Amino acid sequence: MSLNNLVKRLQDIMRNDAGINGDAQRIEQMVWILFLKVYDAKEETWEIYDDRYRSIIPEHLRWRHWAVDRKDGKALTGDALLNFVNGQLFPTLKSIEIDESTPMSQRIVRTAFEDNNNYMKDGILLRQVINVIDEIDFNTYDDRHALGEIYETILKSLQSAGNAGEFYTPRAVTDFMVEMIEPKLGETIADFACGTGGFLTSALKVLDEQAQESVEKRALYSSSVYGIEKKALPFLLCATNMLLHDIDNPRIIHGNSLEKNVRDYKDSDRFDVILMNPPYGGNEKDGVKQNFPCELRSSETADLFMSVIMYRLKKRGRCAIILPDGFLFGTDNAKVAIKEKLTAEFNLHTIIRLPHSVFAPYTSITTNILFFDHTQPTSETWFYRLDMPQGYKNFSKTKPMKLEHFATAIQWWHNRRELVEDGFDKAKKYTIDELKARNYNIDLCGYPHEEEVILPPRDLIAQYKEKRASIDADIERILEKIENILDSDDDKE
Numbered sequence: 001m002s003l004n005n006l007v008k009r010l011q012d013i014m015r016n017d018a019g020i021n022g023d024a025q026r027i028e029q030m031v032w033i034l035f036l037k038v039y040d041a042k043e044e045t046w047e048i049y050d051d052r053y054r055s056i057i058p059e060h061l062r063w064r065h066w067a068v069d070r071k072d073g074k075a076l077t078g079d080a081l082l083n084f085v086n087g088q089l090f091p092t093l094k095s096i097e098i099d100e101s102t103p104m105s106q107r108i109v110r111t112a113f114e115d116n117n118n119y120m121k122d123g124i125l126l127r128q129v130i131n132v133i134d135e136i137d138f139n140t141y142d143d144r145h146a147l148g149e150i151y152e153t154i155l156k157s158l159q160s161a162g163n164a165g166e167f168y169t170p171r172a173v174t175d176f177m178v179e180m181i182e183p184k185l186g187e188t189i190a191d192f193a194c195g196t197g198g199f200l201t202s203a204l205k206v207l208d209e210q211a212q213e214s215v216e217k218r219a220l221y222s223s224s225v226y227g228i229e230k231k232a233l234p235f236l237l238c239a240t241n242m243l244l245h246d247i248d249n250p251r252i253i254h255g256n257s258l259e260k261n262v263r264d265y266k267d268s269d270r271f272d273v274i275l276m277n278p279p280y281g282g283n284e285k286d287g288v289k290q291n292f293p294c295e296l297r298s299s300e301t302a303d304l305f306m307s308v309i310m311y312r313l314k315k316r317g318r319c320a321i322i323l324p325d326g327f328l329f330g331t332d333n334a335k336v337a338i339k340e341k342l343t344a345e346f347n348l349h350t351i352i353r354l355p356h357s358v359f360a361p362y363t364s365i366t367t368n369i370l371f372f373d374h375t376q377p378t379s380e381t382w383f384y385r386l387d388m389p390q391g392y393k394n395f396s397k398t399k400p401m402k403l404e405h406f407a408t409a410i411q412w413w414h415n416r417r418e419l420v421e422d423g424f425d426k427a428k429k430y431t432i433d434e435l436k437a438r439n440y441n442i443d444l445c446g447y448p449h450e451e452e453v454i455l456p457p458r459d460l461i462a463q464y465k466e467k468r469a470s471i472d473a474d475i476e477r478i479l480e481k482i483e484n485i486l487d488s489d490d491d492k493e
Helices: 003-014 022-049 078-094 104-114 123-134 141-156 159-164 171-181 198-210 215-222 232-244 301-312 325-329 333-345 403-413 432-437 457-492
Strands: 189-191 225-229 251-254 271-276 313-324 347-353 367-373 380-385 419-421 424-431
Touching (some): 003 022, 003 123, 022 123, 022 232, 078 104, 078 123, 104 232, 104 251, 171 198, 171 271, 171 403, 198 215, 198 225, 232 251, 301 313, 301 325, 301 333, 313 325, 333 432, 380 403, 380 432
Parallel strands (some): 189 225, 189 271, 225 251, 271 313, 347 380
Antiparallel strands (some): 313 367
């Protein structure tokens, strides 16, 4: 089955339904139906291996009993289907009784439906949507394997994804970061703003190769990843994605990673590997900022996630995180404090400067990948500029970034040396003293000949605000030095 074609078929059907307004609602509609189909397929497997298995979903609400059209004229459709979905299915699944002993494989059903809705008003069209999704056969490897890619198709069609600072991370980027981090079976891997689970699935792909033909290794595999996602739709996508990757009890939490006081984290809350592309540009409530030490209370959401990482990375753990340029050049008090803590307690060994438009069409903000580990304080940091591949002016939906575009960076990673191109640094090593002397403005090895990019208004405003804050901080720092010199001269007199 062509999954691209499947998504298009579903969208074409739903466009005729008066209850659905725009792509966001179409996608939400698709996703809850997909989840129930996937969950039913998983339950079939669980029932085979465990005679005592009992579904948390009431029998008459299980996919196999109401959704499957056996072409005998008895399948629910029209108003009868709508009344069933709105009056029985959703109210029951939203209120399933769970407690601390309920396994995550069952708890996830209620969580998945708590913040979701059925938008369709035409029961005949809803029946058509259900029938299309029911065509997917999870007993065949091709359909099962390929469905992981449906999420990329879904997200790419949601053009508004970047409006809140959240956007799809290209698979090439997640795969590159995982390849450099080299996760090992037995390690725990986390993403505290996991979205649809792109980083987690990239990591699972590597771990799956290490876990073949061993029950013990499969057990390690199934407990290896952890994610938190604030928004209902990507959470549901991620949970479904985990089930498809044979994570039967997915540790995927529907919540906000920033709402816990970072001082309260214990050793059991820490992870061996953290992979993230946190939301940018968001603003959290004052109550959330109180969860951080005073000096780390930034108004930038990505900065707060950076602090969470530092509190939740195990000793000897490794991290790769995508951050905007504003983090590198920012010299406001909070950013400096974060970078001071990062370099004093962690080894910030590598920063990869990414070319513009990597995240097109969701955002034009330029970004960087920071690699660090919890082994020792930073003594030196390598910077490497990844240039736009030959023949590309911009990345786009039709010409996205590919893993092969990282080939030069991968080669350099394993054989590091300083590089100069056209009189500008492409790769260079800086000591911690050099970074401190710049007041942690680490905007280094950047792009000397940047293409003019017309940013969306919100991105442009965010960029100017970042630069203004940085300039203001530099001015304050210089004025303070001048005043100290003048005070010293006055004392001498």
